[in-house]
Amino acid sequence: MKARGIVVYTVGxxxxxxxxxxxxxxxxASTSSGYYNAASxxxxxxxxxxxxxxxxPLRISR
Incomplete structure (x- = not known):
């Protein structure tokens, strides 16, 4: 997905x-700021x- 330009967020x-x-x-995650490690x-x-x-601000498109 990242290689196709899709932004990936991850949450632990x-x-x-x-x-x-x-x-x-x-x-x-696409970027280091796209990863969240929640402790609570x-x-x-x-x-x-x-x-x-x-x-x-994004919109879904085909």
Whole structure:
């Protein structure tokens, strides 16, 4: 997807920094700012809100 120019966001929840899953999610995101590792429910809500703000100006097309 990244190779085709599709922006990929990833969100981890309560994942230890440096764990294999943390690295995998970080590598899957299009950019380092597209990866969120939420340690709490509040941080998870904030991450999803940030993604929502980022994609709001986009539109879906074929």
């Amino acid at each position: 929840f309560q994942i230890a920094v440096g764990a294999a899953s943390d690295t995998l999610l970080r590598d899957c 429910g509040t941080a998870l809500s904030e991450a999803l809100a940030a993604i929502g703000r980022d994609i709001t």
